[in-house]
Amino acid sequence: MVNGLVLGSVYGLIAVGYTMVYGIIGMINFAHGDVYMIAAYLTAIFLAALTALGLHAAPMVILLVLALTMLVTALYGWSVERIAYRPLRASNRLAPLISAIGMSLILQNYVRLSQGARTQGTPTLLDGGVRLFENGPDQFVQITHAQILIVVTAVVGMGLLWYLIHGTAIGRACRAVQQDRVMASLLGVDTDRVISIVFVLGAGMAGVAGSLVTFNYGSFDFFIGFVTGIKAFTAAVLGGIGSLPGAMLGGVILGLAESIFSGFVNTDYKDVFAFSLLVLVLIIRPSGLLGRPEVEKV
Amino acid sequence: MMAIRDGGEPEGGGLTWATRLRDAALTGVIALLLFAPLTGVTLTGYALEGHWQRPLWLAAGVVVGRLLIGLFLEARRARPPVESAQASEKVGWIDRNRPFILGLALACALILPWFIGKYWLNVAILALIYVLLALGLNIVVGLAGLLDLGFVAFYAVGAYGYALGFKYLGLSFWLALPSAALLAGLCGILLGFPVLRMHGDYLAIVTLGFGEIVRLVLNNWMELTGGPNGVRAPFPSLFGLEFGRRAQPGHTTFHEFFQIPYSSETRDIFFYLLLLMVVAGMIFVVRRLRRMPLGRNWEALREDEIACRSLGIQPVTVKLSAFGLGAMTGGLGGVFFAASQGFVNPTSFTFMESAHILAMVILGGMGSTGGVIIAAVILTVLPEVLRDFAEYRGLAFGMAMVGMMIWRPRGLMGIRRARFHRSEVGR
Numbered sequence: 022m023v024n025g026l027v028l029g030s031v032y033g034l035i036a037v038g039y040t041m042v043y044g045i046i047g048m049i050n051f052a053h054g055d056v057y058m059i060a061a062y063l064t065a066i067f068l069a070a071l072t073a074l075g076l077h078a079a080p081m082v083i084l085l086v087l088a089l090t091m092l093v094t095a096l097y098g099w100s101v102e103r104i105a106y107r108p109l110r111a112s113n114r115l116a117p118l119i120s121a122i123g124m125s126l127i128l129q130n131y132v133r134l135s136q137g138a139r140t141q142g143t144p145t146l147l148d149g150g151v152r153l154f155e156n157g158p159d160q161f162v163q164i165t166h167a168q169i170l171i172v173v174t175a176v177v178g179m180g181l182l183w184y185l186i187h188g189t190a191i192g193r194a195c196r197a198v199q200q201d202r203v204m205a206s207l208l209g210v211d212t213d214r215v216i217s218i219v220f221v222l223g224a225g226m227a228g229v230a231g232s233l234v235t236f237n238y239g240s241f242d243f244f245i246g247f248v249t250g251i252k253a254f255t256a257a258v259l260g261g262i263g264s265l266p267g268a269m270l271g272g273v274i275l276g277l278a279e280s281i282f283s284g285f286v287n288t289d290y291k292d293v294f295a296f297s298l299l300v301l302v303l304i305i306r307p308s309g310l311l312g313r314p315e316v317e318k319v
Numbered sequence: 320m321m322a323i324r325d326g327g328e329p330e331g332g333g334l335t336w337a338t339r340l341r342d343a344a345l346t347g348v349i350a351l352l353l354f355a356p357l358t359g360v361t362l363t364g365y366a367l368e369g370h371w372q373r374p375l376w377l378a379a380g381v382v383v384g385r386l387l388i389g390l391f392l393e394a395r396r397a398r399p400p401v402e403s404a405q406a407s408e409k410v411g412w413i414d415r416n417r418p419f420i421l422g423l424a425l426a427c428a429l430i431l432p433w434f435i436g437k438y439w440l441n442v443a444i445l446a447l448i449y450v451l452l453a454l455g456l457n458i459v460v461g462l463a464g465l466l467d468l469g470f471v472a473f474y475a476v477g478a479y480g481y482a483l484g485f486k487y488l489g490l491s492f493w494l495a496l497p498s499a500a501l502l503a504g505l506c507g508i509l510l511g512f513p514v515l516r517m518h519g520d521y522l523a524i525v526t527l528g529f530g531e532i533v534r535l536v537l538n539n540w541m542e543l544t545g546g547p548n549g550v551r552a553p554f555p556s557l558f559g560l561e562f563g564r565r566a567q568p569g570h571t572t573f574h575e576f577f578q579i580p581y582s583s584e585t586r587d588i589f590f591y592l593l594l595l596m597v598v599a600g601m602i603f604v605v606r607r608l609r610r611m612p613l614g615r616n617w618e619a620l621r622e623d624e625i626a627c628r629s630l631g632i633q634p635v636t637v638k639l640s641a642f643g644l645g646a647m648t649g650g651l652g653g654v655f656f657a658a659s660q661g662f663v664n665p666t667s668f669t670f671m672e673s674a675h676i677l678a679m680v681i682l683g684g685m686g687s688t689g690g691v692i693i694a695a696v697i698l699t700v701l702p703e704v705l706r707d708f709a710e711y712r713g714l715a716f717g718m719a720m721v722g723m724m725i726w727r728p729r730g731l732m733g734i735r736r737a738r739f740h741r742s743e744v745g746r
Contacts, residue, residue, distance in 0.1 A: 043520075047520070048520060049520045049523065049524060059357065062357060062362070063356055063357070065362055066356050066357070066360055066362060067356070069360075069362065070360070093352065093353070093356060096349065096352055096353060097353060100349065100353060104721070105721050105724075105725075108725045109724055109725065112724075115460075115464065115466055115685075116724045117724070118466055118520060118523055119466070119677070119681055119720055119724050120720065120721045120724040120725070122468070122674060122677070122717075122720060123716070123717040123718065123719070123720025123721040123724070124717065124721055125717070126674060126713050126714070126716055126717030126720070127714060127717035127718060127721065128717075129713065129717075130711070130713035130714035130717060131357070131714060132357060133713070134710060134711070134714065135357050135358040135361070135373070136357065136361055136362060137361065137362075141362050247670065248531075251524070251527065251528060251531070254524060255528075258524075289539040290535070290536075290539060292531070292535055293532050293535045293536060293539070296528040296529075296531050296532045296535075297528075297532060299524070299525070299528045300514075300525050300528050300529060300532075303514070303517060303521050303524070303525050304513040304514065304525075
């Protein structure tokens with residue numbers, strides 16, 4: 022259960038990026054999962070760099086690494102949009118999708134070439150944990166500090182994002198563009214800028230997710246973005262694409278479902294399970310749990 | 320925020336060198352920030368290893384690239400848009416001599432196997448398999464405009480259909496060829512039925528999920544498929560004549576029957592010619608289909624679904640036929656792949672493979688049969704020639720896909736869409 026919640030928070034954080042981008046420009050950002058993968062690498066690199074500089078206090082290091090990773094991944098998100106999507110704003114629906122797949126290939130191979138293809142690892146920063154429901158020496162639920170960190174950070178991050186979207190001028194512009202891009206631009210909203218901001222925010226959130234996963238599991242390779250990306254997209258669809266709370270909800274549901282499935286049924290087929298869930302949700306209820314049905318207009 | 324902008328254009332058009340340089344410098348700074356952490360250091364265990372020159376070179380490359388692209392775009396904007404009469408004349412020349420060119424290409428392809436060695440013959444076989452796959456995907460993506468990211472699933476169904484059919488049912492190659500292709504087509508229709516109601520992006524992700532499901536099931540279902548160990552697939556025979564060095568009891572080998580010395584190349588040449596026949600047949604079918612109402616419907620649907628619906632075209636049936644036909648072609652490719660490798664396992668059917676085939680369709684120009692064939696051949700042969708750069712293959716594919724979408728969305732060949740010409744209307 023706890024594992025599912027942790028996994029779900031991570032999926033939720035990544036799903037936010039999918040859902041916001043889809044809400045605003047109506048395309049799946051295939052490179053998003055790879056931004057998350059890059060975040061995992063950046064975390065390990067910054068961690069090693071800070072350790073080399075002599076910083077050892079865990080809270081300090083975690084905060085710094087989170088901030089740095091977020092910053093650089095946000096920059097990656099911005100560049101991806103600028104290079105691969107903005108020139109295609111006016112073309113048909115297929116072109117940006119294909120360009121996104123190309124971008125995803127570029128990022129994967131770029132990391133593979135620069136960092137090597139083998140699985141990398143980081144030392145554990147946080148060990149120990151809290152024991153709950155202790156009924157004797159062997160019966161207890163253990164929650165590690167890293168898991169607590171993930172859930173708390175995810176909740177805080179989502180809260181901040183919620184405030185940003187619903188409480189500030191930037192957020193108002195984002196929502197306006199989401200509702201009607203042409204109208205918003207007529208009313209003086211710089212839509213290109215808003216789209217950039219959305220990519221930056223989404224990538225930043227994926228950056229947080231990548232950092233947190235690295236803190237917790239400590240091992241990653243250049244291909245993790247693909248599977249996690251599809252799963253996070255499943256979460257976004259499950260919760261209703263375009264909806265922020267839906268993304269988080271979908272993430273948690275998917276995480277729980279996956280950990281229950283692998284705990285009670287079969288670990289080998291847990292990815293098959295997640296993908297089947299995606300296909301089923303898209304067939305049965307494409308608008309998701311909290312989303313609005315999309316009407317295609319001429 | 321807006322580091323790379325179009326620049327304030329001074330009077331008379333064209334940017335000043337100051338703006339250009341500032342743009343390039345800003346791009347460079349961003350590139351440096353992006354590249355420095357990932358390429359400047361390498362993780363070795365828990366420690367870092369510095370490669371400080373790498374990000375600098377990359378950033379310098381980006382700066383130069385940005386300057387050149389800026390200048391190039393400016394030059395193109397400054398030039399008056401020429402209605403390229405030359406280009407259409409060239410296309411007209413190709414059109415007029417089409418039978419001649421096709422015949423020549425076919426003749427070259429026919430005599431080819433006797434002049435290249437065994438190694439290149441195998442490459443040629445692989446290239447033909449990819450041509451088949453790319454033609455199949457071209458029906459789905461290029462003609463019907465449905466982005467299918469799980470095409471490899473049907474390829475896998477074909478390959479495993481043959482291998483497992485042989486293992487459990489004793490199906491021969493000649494029986495497996497149509498039945499595995501039909502099976503793949505059926506899978507395509509079964510998958511297509513529920514998903515074709517959704518639009519482009521969802522379809523892409525569902526097919527991607529489906530492709531992964533197929534691969535994971537093949538990988539994990541040890542009892543049936545042997546998991547990662549794979550399954551054996553035998554080589555085809557010709558009218559009961561085998562191509563091995565020695566015949567199995569009760570059979571004759573090809574070289575004994577015709578009283579020629581045994582050579583393993585005979586086998587490959589036979590396979591190549593067989594494949595060539597299937598590919599030629601496929602090209603013929605696709606060319607005919609494009610002129611039939613069905614093909615017209617595909618292309619109409621690709622251009623505007625709502626307009627089609629209001630004209631009474633059933634989108635689901637039309638899409639389903641494209642999906643099924645594409646899947647069938649993929650299945651055919653799979654059978655040939657299994658037979659040529661003699662063995663199949665799930666690692667041949669990853670998403671990377673789907674992306675590879677998609678790259679062929681895109682580079683060739685979506686919907687252009689000739690372009691797709693050429694792209695498939697080039698993309699199979701080129702990596703063999705450039706073996707030393709094999710590492711950069713994925714990177715190059717990705718860049719090609721993004722670059723094509725931005726600069727030449729209609730493919731390297733520059734296909735023409737069917738349209739009314741003014742002269743025709745006026746007549």
